[in-house]
Amino acid sequence: MAPHLDPFFKQVDGLAESFIERLRKAVAIPSVSAQDENRQDVFRMAQFLASELEALGAEVHQRPLGKQPGKEHLDLPPVVIARYGNDKSKRTILVYGHYDVQPALKEDGWATEPFQLTVDNQGRMYGRGSTDDKGPVLGWLNVIEAHKKAGVELPVNLLCCFEGMEEYGSEGLEEFIQAESKGFFKDADAVCISDNYWLGTEKPCLTYGLRGCNYYSVSVAGPAQDLHSGVFGGSAHEPMTDLVHVMSKLVDTHGNILIPGIMDLVEPLSEEEKALYPNISYTMDDLHQSLGSKTSIHPTKERTLMARWRYPSLSLHGIEGAYSAPGAKTVIPAKVIGKFSIRTVPNMESKDVNKLVFDYIKAEFAKLNSKNTLDVWLQHDGKWWVASPKHWNFTAASKAVKQVFGVEPDMTREGGSIPVTLSFEQATGKNVLLLPMGSSTDAAHSINEKLDKRNYIEGVKLLGAYLHYVAEEPMVAA
């Protein structure tokens, strides 16, 4: 045990109630970035963070990002950036989090007031933003405060990047990171993001990979306007019929992607990688619990986790332009647009995937021999990300987990994407670590979002311990 951690840990325990109070104040500010009427609250939340950081002695700036594209009457919330410590002999760690939250209304089904932190007798702290992402953001502030009060010097320089538009597409952030990578962030030796979750509820994890996502639209059009199915049914090619046929050729019920060539792009599974899976703390019961059903495809946790993390998947999301309301309407839609996406993994390059998708869909449509017109295009793509889990950034975090929780962390990937991860990696050229604080049951984005007191308080210890191990790791990049 690093000798200087004990006083820090004790201080964290002693400050636990005031850390919870800090979270209570933050949750009380409804910083919902998606709702115009809350924009001032998002600004208030930025000011709250900036004030707290200044009170702790950090150098703080609120950087404006201009007007919101498409909503020019609204200013984008600022990025709150801060520096704590400027000792050239120390490593510099850049941490990211976001201070905006998802919308929440009591009448959506919350058991408590969503913007009023409510702690139950099992230590579950309910409130919008508690786990996503105000708890982790305040975690870094708590680390500084506990060090100061314990009289322990922070072993690294800390750079903070807290944004206020994460839940609404991180408008303007990528350009900001790109620019500041040569500016305010130029000293960063590594990046740490705390904005995801443990795989389960007991064991912490470090996350070293994310899938990418290529999102497609495929449209079929025929008549000039919607038609009445009584009048035209049987005499005209129906776009919906063609689209459903094409969409049925993309993926089968067992999740196999039917587009030839896609699986050839996937990095083969090595024995070394395969060996990582059996030890991961996860069960089929965990999956069934999160699904709320037993409709899993694979029989084992290993195949399930591989399907989620290291193999691509294709999901059909819906159809625009068709009849989607309850009830009955006898319409032949004139133009329908199917939406589907492919989760991508190493070594799938977006342009290769696009070519396979476009060629195949056009070929399948041609087979139908329809007079309708098909078009298919990429709506957006985001690349997959895989970091080296042997980098000192990960080794330090792993030791910190062992120190605080007494277990080796699971080394995980995630099936979804966190675009900012790749932005930081590409802009800074440094290793990025995802170090989650919350657990799998925290219900981010849902009703009754919560953060467990244990995850919050031990999480503060974890973030602090991580910085100490970071300071000690030898300078060998993996």
Next chain:
Amino acid sequence: MAPHLDPFFKQVDGLAESFIERLRKAVAIPSVSAQDENRQDVFRMAQFLASELEALGAEVHQRPLGKQPGKEHLDLPPVVIARYGNDKSKRTILVYGHYDVQPALKEDGWATEPFQLTVDNQGRMYGRGSTDDKGPVLGWLNVIEAHKKAGVELPVNLLCCFEGMEEYGSEGLEEFIQAESKGFFKDADAVCISDNYWLGTEKPCLTYGLRGCNYYSVSVAGPAQDLHSGVFGGSAHEPMTDLVHVMSKLVDTHGNILIPGIMDLVEPLSEEEKALYPNISYTMDDLHQSLGSKTSIHPTKERTLMARWRYPSLSLHGIEGAYSAPGAKTVIPAKVIGKFSIRTVPNMESKDVNKLVFDYIKAEFAKLNSKNTLDVWLQHDGKWWVASPKHWNFTAASKAVKQVFGVEPDMTREGGSIPVTLSFEQATGKNVLLLPMGSSTDAAHSINEKLDKRNYIEGVKLLGAYLHYVAEEPMVAA
């Protein structure tokens, strides 16, 4: 020529401007049955009709239908029923129409104010309800007025049934017709409905058949709530995938219904029936013009009209529960409900069709080997209707067309359904004739709905002449 028609025709020509004025007053009342805020206008329109009929000397009643199911704060508009003439030696004709209209807003794209009748220099009279169905309803009133003013006795007893909820599902009407078939309507010898359209713009038609419609929902459900495709894509059976596969097995791009056994239920085409088609005034250009595209399935007008009128068709309308908005959302919908309908024809019995549909869909779903759950059910059905075009009711109408327009009418069927037709046939046991006034270009239900002056004024002559020929036809049922 029946000697008593000339003075009637002359009177109609003389009254043309006042007939248009009557239509102007009716169009000015926005009797939109689907919009709560217009309910009082629907009542006003009923009162307008009742007053006009009373002024002409008819016995009139406004029959209440009670509260609107599901909207108990609203009274259903009354059925306006009327009797003109009560001479036991005359035939009695029951006519139906509706005085409510579709919604319309100038900003939907109307070139003129929708509730202000606007006549252009080609005699096109634009206004909501002009052709559907205020023009035809007033047509009967105009017939009475022209007879009175010409001093010509109406050769039949006329019973009117004008409803105010046709555009919103004809709430309560079927029970009303059923009850009154033994009451106010008990003397009816035949029924005439003017609420459809010519096949083209030049030649009138008589309509003797309608397709029925069986509307189905097929649901696939799996997880307890919507899932994130990043997190769960590849590890869970996706309801949308299964539904799209099942829906793709129902119909092909050329309109062929793929459900085995359906086509075996269809009455074979006789040589006699086949011979009716070549003479019908319709071209592939007409079809392409109404489609606004050349995406027709069949190469000839004969096969096109048969596909529309005398063969079943299956249309996929849409999917409820999937992502249907513009843009991109990476959701795996937890439960999706596909909507499709089959247009039915003789001799398809609803229960036989249902059994074939249900069995086939369940069998196709079973082949997928999915852990999701499928359900399929009938949302509603309406039976097809085919009358004998050799009945005196049709013969009379045919002679009237020849008299007024100088041509033999096309004998047509329609691909859609007009449920009230079957209600009248079943309740009264009498022959029902569909005798349209408007033309194929009238744009009922669309923006810029219109009725041509020629169709309106010559249409009044047609309705009157029809009553005269009805009175002369020998009493031989076909």
